[in-house]
Amino acid sequence: VVEPVAAQGWNPPSDAQRCPSKWGAGDTRGSANHVKPATVLAAMRLVKTGQIIELGRVLEGTMPVFGTRRFDLHTKRTVINPGRNRRGTNEELVISEIGQVGTQFDAFPHQMIGGSFYNCVPIEGNESRTGFGTLGVEGVGALVARGVLIDVAALKGVPVLPDNYEITPQDLEQALARQKLTLEPGDAILIHTGWGTLWNVDNARYVKTCPGIGIAAAEWLSRQDPLLIGADNWPVEVGPNPDPDLSLPVHQVLLVVHGIHTLENLKLDVLAAERVQEFAFVVQPLKIKGGTGSTVAPIAIR
Numbered sequence: 001v002v003e004p005v006a007a008q009g010w011n012p013p014s015d016a017q018r019c020p021s022k023w024g025a026g027d028t029r030g031s032a033n034h035v036k037p038a039t040v041l042a043a044m045r046l047v048k049t050g051q052i053i054e055l056g057r058v059l060e061g062t063m064p065v066f067g068t069r070r071f072d073l074h075t076k077r078t079v080i081n082p083g084r085n086r087r088g089t090n091e092e093l094v095i096s097e098i099g100q101v102g103t104q105f106d107a108f109p110h111q112m113i114g115g116s117f118y119n120c121v122p123i124e125g126n127e128s129r130t131g132f133g134t135l136g137v138e139g140v141g142a143l144v145a146r147g148v149l150i151d152v153a154a155l156k157g158v159p160v161l162p163d164n165y166e167i168t169p170q171d172l173e174q175a176l177a178r179q180k181l182t183l184e185p186g187d188a189i190l191i192h193t194g195w196g197t198l199w200n201v202d203n204a205r206y207v208k209t210c211p212g213i214g215i216a217a218a219e220w221l222s223r224q225d226p227l228l229i230g231a232d233n234w235p236v237e238v239g240p241n242p243d244p245d246l247s248l249p250v251h252q253v254l255l256v257v258h259g260i261h262t263l264e265n266l267k268l269d270v271l272a273a274e275r276v277q278e279f280a281f282v283v284q285p286l287k288i289k290g291g292t293g294s295t296v297a298p299i300a301i302r
C-alpha cells in the first residue's frame with residue numbers, strides 16, 4: 001500500500017547555517033570532489049561483463065518538457081560541393097534550453113535560496129547575458145563512480161509509484177535492505193519510481209505531477225554523502241511538494257544546501273528489469289560556459 005505522507009514543515013537554512021559548505025569556503029565543485037583516481041578504479045572493478053546500459057533519453061521534439069522549455073531541431077542541408085568528390089554536408093540548428101531538457105544534469109547555478117547559490121555564491125556579480133559565472137556546468141568535469149539503483153517501485157510491488165507519492169527515508173532503507181546493498185560515500189544514487197514508463201506515452205501526465213523523494217529523504221540521502229542523486233522523473237523530487245507553500249524544495253536541499261548534483265529524466269527501465277543494482281556509472285556534462293546544467297547521456301557498465 002502506498003500513501004503520500006503528510007506535508008512537512010521546512011524552511012531553507014540561512015547563509016550562516018549552510019556556509020561554508022563541508023567542502024570548504026570557496027569550493028565550487030561540491031559533490032564532484034568525490035571523483036578521484038581511486039574512486040574511478042573502484043568503480044571500474046564493478047565491471048564484470050562489459051555490458052553498457054544507456055540511461056539517457058533520445059532528444060526529440062515530441063519528448064515531455066517542463067513548462068515552456070522546448071527542443072526544436074531544424075535540419076540544415078547544404079549544397080553539394082562542386083569538387084570532384086561531390087562532398088555534401090548536413091548539420092542542424094537546435095533551439096532549446098539545452099541544459100534543462102531531456103536527461104539533464106543540474107549544476108549549481110540552476111537553483112538558489114533567495115539570490116544565493118551553493119556555498120553562498122551570490123547571483124549578483126555572477127550573472128551576465130552569456131552565463132552564470134563561477135559555478136557554471138563547464139567546471140563539473142567527467143564523473144565516474146559506483147552507481148547504485150534504489151528500486152522503490154519494486155519495493156512497493158508496483159510498476160509505477162502513484163502520482164505525487166513522496167518517497168521517505170524508510171522507503172530508501174527498506175529498498176536497500178531488500179536489495180542487500182549499502183551506500184558508500186561518492187555513490188551515484190539512481191532512484192527507480194517507474195514514472196519513466198509515461199515518457200512519450202502520456203507526456204501531459206508525466207510533467208504534471210510525479211512520485212519522487214521528499215525533503216526528509218533528500219536530507220537522509222545527503223547524509224550518505226553521494227556524488228549525485230538521479231531519478232526517472234522530471235525533478236527527482238515529489239512534484240508538487242505536499243506542502244503547497246514549497247516549490248521544489250529538494251532542489252534547494254541537494255544543489256544549494258549540500259552541493260549535490262541531480263540528474264533528471266533518466267531511463268532506468270533496463271536497470272530495473274534486469275535487476276542491475278550496482279554498476280560503474282559514467283557521465284560527462286557538456287562544457288557549456290556559465291551553464292545551469294547540461295543534457296547528458298549517462299551510462300551504466302555492469
Ligand code: UVW
Pocket residue numbers: 066100104106110234235248251264
Ligand atoms: C524541473 O523540471 C522543474 O526541474 P529542473 O528545473 O531541475 O529541470
